[in-house]
Amino acid sequence: MKTVSALIPLLALAAAAQAPLQGKVTVRHLAASNSNSADVVVWLTADNGDNSLPSPAPAFRMAQRDKRFTPHLLVVPLGATVAFPNFDPFFHNVFSLGEARPFDLGLYQAGGSRSQQFTRPGPSFVFCNLHPQMSAVILTVPSRWYAVSDASGAYRLDALPAGAYHLHVWYEHAQAAELAQLEQAITVAPGATVPPLEIHEVAAAAAHKNKYGKDYDTAKGYGPGGGDVKEW
């Protein structure tokens, strides 16, 4: 009988080790009719310091298709490498002047792909030096536990070891101060929930500059072929 009774706490521990964490965030948009609460990033860091990253790191990809980066938002754990394949029949470029780490992958055409490793936490705003309408963001988080909200604002983190964590929140169109205020201590245990989060959209920044820090030369007209390769 001793064996059976000893098993019970072990089973309870096993269940606790996989506690999912669910929550909901509401984005208050400038346009009150907009109720889309997608693309809020939530991640946890363990208070015990066990924030070891997945090994090997999963493969990540941000495609260039129809003069867009897809997905627009990509979350990766620290140290991840992202591939940027070009599926359009003309040239694209990938560059970032962001805080996390500036980079420039040069110019390459259909079928080509270049990669970049992300070794600092924070957002990298990604652009193409040929097409000003192309923009994306890669958020590097120092954790393997992260999720992105769906349109209803719901998010879910699975395979979380039970314990004490800090929850962090990021949204492309929010003020850094508000996001910092949302950081909070949480305990992961069976049935645990996160209090509802609320984020207020702020006005979009002015048009971004090209990789030289200048305005895009829209008068030049890149034409149906897309790429003005002479500049390169």
Ligand SMILES: [Cu+2]
């Ligand atoms: Cu482009």
